Amino acid sequence: MELNNFRNPNLIKKIVNDLQDWEKPIKIMEVCGSHTMAIGHWGIRKLLPETISLISGPGCPVCVTPSSVIDSLIELKDVTIATFGDLVRVPGEKGNLEQARANGLDVRMVYSPMEALEFSKEKETVFIGIGFETTIPGIVYTILEAFKRNLKNFSVLPAFKLVPPALDALLSSEDTDINGFILPGHVSVIIGSEAYDLLPEKFGIGGVVTGFEPLDILIGIKKLTNQIKINQPTIENEYSRVVKKEGNKQAQKIIKKVLKVEDALWRALGWIPNSGMGIKEEYQDFDATKKYNIKVAESKEKTGCRCGDVLKGNIIPPECPLFEKVCKPNNPIGPCMVSSEGSCAAYYKYER
Secondary structure: OOHHHHHOHHHHHHHHHHHOOOOOOEEEEEOOHHHHHHHHHOOHHHHOOOOEEEEEOOOOOOOOOOHHHHHHHHOOOOOEEEEOHHHHHOOEOOEOHHHHHHOOOEEEEOOOHHHHHHHOOOOOEEEEEEEOOOOHHHHHHHHHHHHHHOOOOEEEEEEEOOHHHHHHHHHHOOOOOOOEEEEOHHHHHHHOHHHHOHHHHHHOOEEEEOOOOHHHHHHHHHHHHHHHHHOOOOEEEOOOOOOOOOOOHHHHHHHHHHEEEEEEEEOOOEEEEEEEEEEOHHHHHHEHHHHOOOOOOOOOOOOOOOHHHHHOOOOOHHHOOOEOOOEEOOEOOOHHHHOOOOHHHHHHHHOO
């Protein structure tokens, strides 16, 4: 199907009209930050009846990175820190990387982890390995390339996060009220739609893997309302043009070669079992946590910032007392306003 068909106004109008009759109040969580931006960009919340609420989850890797990671990096000396752009403004308790760069720390923004390998020819370089399953394979490939080249001046700080364990933790908490999930398209390309089978099997809640066009998302919402109506939660794959049930086996293989599953600290969600990935001993020469004795620890949120409650879907951004009054894109108090995929940034840009 051509891309324009996923923006067909007649098909969109038909689904929107069908949804207007929905009477039971439900909450559907979109897990992916790209979905959050797409929902805002296309004005999808405004098309839905008041009975269907779309809430954002912990789908922004920058937003869930603990501030202690930032603080540890600021403390490093005589190294180049390479990172994706959004992370430089994420606040730690000691400031952010952008401020540290102004004070002399060598911080460089990259589009690919492979760029960081080139920096290591000049100086000891640490690449900040943040991201979900989508970005992990590319970073793993970079570690393998560094191993192949026998580079001694390159390492990765593994701050990787895995989506399914986070959903498990969300649904296991007492204060969660979610009726269905719009599941991430990019992540699912790697892990496959079958990775979410725990949702209906363990919690009796369904999900739909969708793409990012307006019709993709609306079809996903319609499928979820159908599941709820007949009380048959399941995992459906609306994004079958890209996502396979089993995912990308080659990408999974390369990840398993270099990384191991371990517990991880998520901002606002705390420690979640088996929700992160560390570097295996065979490649520990490229593990920045080992090389610089970096420890990740829990830290406090900024006073008044409710980014944590936004990440858990307990509130929407305008319900935070700082939103738009103090916390703005040019003065972000919490990470949800920093990242281009953060819920607060999306609301500020599209839904004020």
